[in-house]
Amino acid sequence: MRTIKLFFVCMFFCTFAAFGFQNTQLDYNALYKIKDEGLNNSQVMDIAWNLTDRIGPRLTGSEGLKNAYDWTSGQFKEWGLSNVKVDPWGDFGRGWDVRKSYVAMTVPYYQAIIGIPKAWTPGTNGLISGEAVYVDAQSEADLAKFKGNLKGKIVLMPTSVEAKTTFEADARRFTDEQLEGMTSERVSNSNSVFSQRRISDFRRAAQLRNAAYQMFKDEGVAMILNTTRGGGQGTFFTSNGSRNDPEALPEMEVAPEHYNRIVRLLSKGEKVMVEADTKTEFHESDEKGYNVLAEIPGQDPQLKDEVVMLGAHLDSWFAGTGATDNAAGSAVMMEAIRILKESGVPLRRTVRVALWSGEEQGLYGSRNYVQSEFMKNGQPNDNHAKLSAYYNMDNGTGAIRGIYLQGNEALRPIFKEWFSAFEDMGANTVTIRNTGGTDHQAFDGIGLPGFQFIQDPIDYGTRTHHTNMDLYERLQGADLRKNAIIVATMVMQTANMDEKLPRKPKVFETSRRR
Amino acid sequence: MRTIKLFFVCMFFCTFAAFGFQNTQLDYNALYKIKDEGLNNSQVMDIAWNLTDRIGPRLTGSEGLKNAYDWTSGQFKEWGLSNVKVDPWGDFGRGWDVRKSYVAMTVPYYQAIIGIPKAWTPGTNGLISGEAVYVDAQSEADLAKFKGNLKGKIVLMPTSVEAKTTFEADARRFTDEQLEGMTSERVSNSNSVFSQRRISDFRRAAQLRNAAYQMFKDEGVAMILNTTRGGGQGTFFTSNGSRNDPEALPEMEVAPEHYNRIVRLLSKGEKVMVEADTKTEFHESDEKGYNVLAEIPGQDPQLKDEVVMLGAHLDSWFAGTGATDNAAGSAVMMEAIRILKESGVPLRRTVRVALWSGEEQGLYGSRNYVQSEFMKNGQPNDNHAKLSAYYNMDNGTGAIRGIYLQGNEALRPIFKEWFSAFEDMGANTVTIRNTGGTDHQAFDGIGLPGFQFIQDPIDYGTRTHHTNMDLYERLQGADLRKNAIIVATMVMQTANMDEKLPRKPKVFETSRRR
DSSP states (O other), X not given: XXXXXXXXXXXXXXXXXXXXXXXXXXXXXXXXXXXXXXXXXXXXXXXXXXXXXXXXXXOTTSHHHHHHHHHHHHHHHHTTOEEEEEEEEEEOOOEEEEEEEEEEEEESSOEEOOEEEOTTOOOOSSOEEEEEEEOXXXXXXXHHTTTTSOTTOEEEOOOOOOOOOOOSBSOBOOOHHHHHHHTSOOSSOGGGGSOHHHHHHHHHHHHHHHHHHHHHHHHTOSEEEEOEEEEETTEEEOOXXXXXXXXXXXXXXXXXXXXXXXXXXXXXXXXOEEEEEEEEEEEOSOOEEEEEEEEEOOSOTTTXXXXXXXXXXXXXXXXXXXXXXXXXXXXXXXXXXXXXXXXXXXXXXXXEEEEEOSGGGTSHHHHHHHHHHHEETTEEOGGGGGEEEEEEOOSTTSOEEEEXXXXXXXXXXXXHHHHGGGGGGTOOEEEOOOOOSSTHHHHHTTTOOEEEEEEOOBTIIIIITTBTTOSGGGOOHHHHHHHHHHHHHHHHHHHHSSSOOOOOSSHHHHHHHO | OHHHHHHHHHXXXXXXXXXXXXXXXXXXXXXXXXXXXXXXXXXXXXXXXXXXXXXXXOOTTSHHHHHXXXXXXXXXXXXXXXXXXXXXXXXXOOEEEEEEEEEEEEESSOEEOOEEEOTTOOOOSSOEEEEEEEXXXXXXXXXXXXXXXXXXXXXXXXXXXXXXXXXXXXXXXXXXXXXXXXXXXXXXXXXGGSXXXXXXXXXXXXXXXXXXXXXXXXXXXXXXXXXXXXXXXXXXXXXXXXXXXXXXXXXXXXXXXXXXXXXXXXXXXXXXXEEEEEEEEEEOSOOEXXXXXXXXXXXXXTTTTSEEEEEEEOOOOSSSOOIIIIIHHHHHHXXXXXXXXXXXXXXXXXXXXXXXXXXXXXXXXXHHHHHHHHEETTEEOGGGGGEEEXXXXXXXXXOEEEEEOTXXXXXXXXXXXXXXXXXXXXXXXXXXXXXXXXXXXXXXXXXXXXXXXXXXXXXXXXXXXXXXXXXXXXXXXXXXXHHHHHHHHHHHHHHHSSSOOOOOSSHHHHHHHO
């Protein structure tokens, strides 16, 4: 009770001090405290270390992600946050973990292959050895030629993936020119890059792959090898497999150089033998997916039912430890709310952090959350009117350089003012553009203000995104520290405005149009 | 016999046509033929493919190198070269091959580790599992603390190796400024970069390592993990182990990120378990080392006893397939002599190609060869006077940009003239500087003109030199084609001069001073 009295007294002064005439004005007192906590007592790299090195890969449904639920919710409690929940969002399906991953070429000579079982495939459960066959099929007619000859074989199919020598740096930061270029509106939406031609090529390829896969099952193939996307020099990318195929074959994704060597040898008529010993485990005891939620209750009696959210997806791929995708974003959001709590800055609205899961399989955690939290029977519920904004982070380890307005011009003067505090950190680009591909879309899709930040790409596209090399080393500590400060500031400012952030008009039409 | 008559007639005209007043003048007819063969019928990438993808790693004493002896000597015969020999140079010692290479972290979670057994170490011969221990010793006193606690353990020692994010490109070519910079003489010799302080630091570290190694043996350590030099993102470097330790422990070299993750976990008090299953095989049936030699006999009766040599080391490291180190150089030298033979250009002196072995362990093949071929009882023999020059290639896959004079200023006008034909290929830098580290030193060391070319670095220092990623993909086909043409031209010109190339004065003094 004493706390509450003190709180009212404080609120009276704070409100006047910090939110004067312009209710979007920067609160320099709070900013000072946030920067002080975020620069001098930063825990962001310690949080990221726990999520990566210590907890490891966090594929949705895996043991790693369950450990991450426990550890992150434990941290939130330790930091004194309220309403900490590991909140089920629905059925995800079977969990899956890799228990052993070994593959090697044994003929024409021995050399281990860098690789890992494809997601949700079974293992070989013991050492197998088989002749490699290059199923060089461009059509279903080509496939037929291989019938009757694939039992017990290790099969590879044509790939356009190469591992070229890189005369450009893996990692880069945006130049001023590139940031300036982002401030113009894009005329076409992002789908337009997929021409009809490309779509039909894609469909044909998928059809051929499916037909091949069925034949491989019928024939009794021992294992499929794959390589997806570039990278190279020891880096390989992983991709989604079918999660619900009880007859799936053992399948591995391997380094492009090792894959293409086998293809070249077979194409020139050399015999290649491959051995493998892989083990995977499915988990069926709890097939639910969860989000981890925690709050700092709002301090203004008039506004504490309103909410500002920040979040990031906690789930990851499994060949690395999901350092930049998305321990980086999770650690920044955790650190941001820790800073807000620890620095004791005034927060009129409730601040809620969410760590999503199932993002990599289709934004499941956030999409299910917004449906149950903000919607009822396809229409906005009361909570829908009470959310001011959702800030998301899922663009890797790079420094924040600005923010995407997601088409909402009304936000420009507000965000411009807030970002003016971060000009010396190189973060002051406000672009009208949309960005997609992650959890803010779940909010934007139902007419709620959801945002992603512009971040320096670093080596996200070349080295880390969904790769075996998305490891702790790839985290840029200085960037993550800055990012937490910027996010904390944005959240604090949003929480303390007199009004909620302006929304786009005709939300549902807009959402359909996207 | 008919051939010989025709040959004398031909020689009469050729000599006058091609070697007029200036006997160093470029022979444009021959150059045309060399370029035609080298550009339009190039086999260099096919040769390189056979050496890498097909034959694989070629560690001295390994099965791969024996296969390479057979295949390269077979090619030389197929091309119609003379005096093809797989020539023993002396005892190398036991051969060694990797038969299985598997290592993984199993606690706190499962993740396979990228790695390979260290050269000439035994395997585990079956699956082993042990707790990882970070022997964080900076002195022998520190070591003592671990006594009695290492039986069956997997040990790691401190490393300064990091795997930083790379904001610079892996691969690069020399700029005009860099090439220009090379044309000035270096004042200090290469040893001066090692300060006394550095040498004593190095000695102390070696002493500590030796003491640690003895303790690990005494304790019964299950396996040692290592990481040497940078790289990262899936690339790791291999290093020389002891070749003659019958009590050597199983030891692996692993990717720096995977190594450092274990170190970080152990340093923070986490338990780490590692499992490994490695198998290596020693070969004792033939412990000799060999060089592969072949010739095009000289066509000038007065000069055919004189020799121009070209060569490269055929042996490689074993975690990749030695593509840039040194299938690239071997393929270029093989292609160069193939071009000379196939194009039928006049060659007054005998041209001899050598593919060395044991280079990576100390230039053994070339050093033993020059001793038996050019020396007797520590003094030059008759052959010593008959060698005009030796051209070597061992700087990776990059385009030739010029040549090192190895301090011999008398060669400048000659090489300048010859390289004038390659200005349009970007190769016309002639530098007085020495370069070291490979087989031309064996010749230079006994006062014979031995040369290396300036080559674009590409990703030699960052990605390929002694790494698991020194694979076929890293070869630059266009560069290798050009290089073979340049080498063939240099050899042709040298073979056809009236005199041998000028030598440095006071050869043995010079060689001692180096």
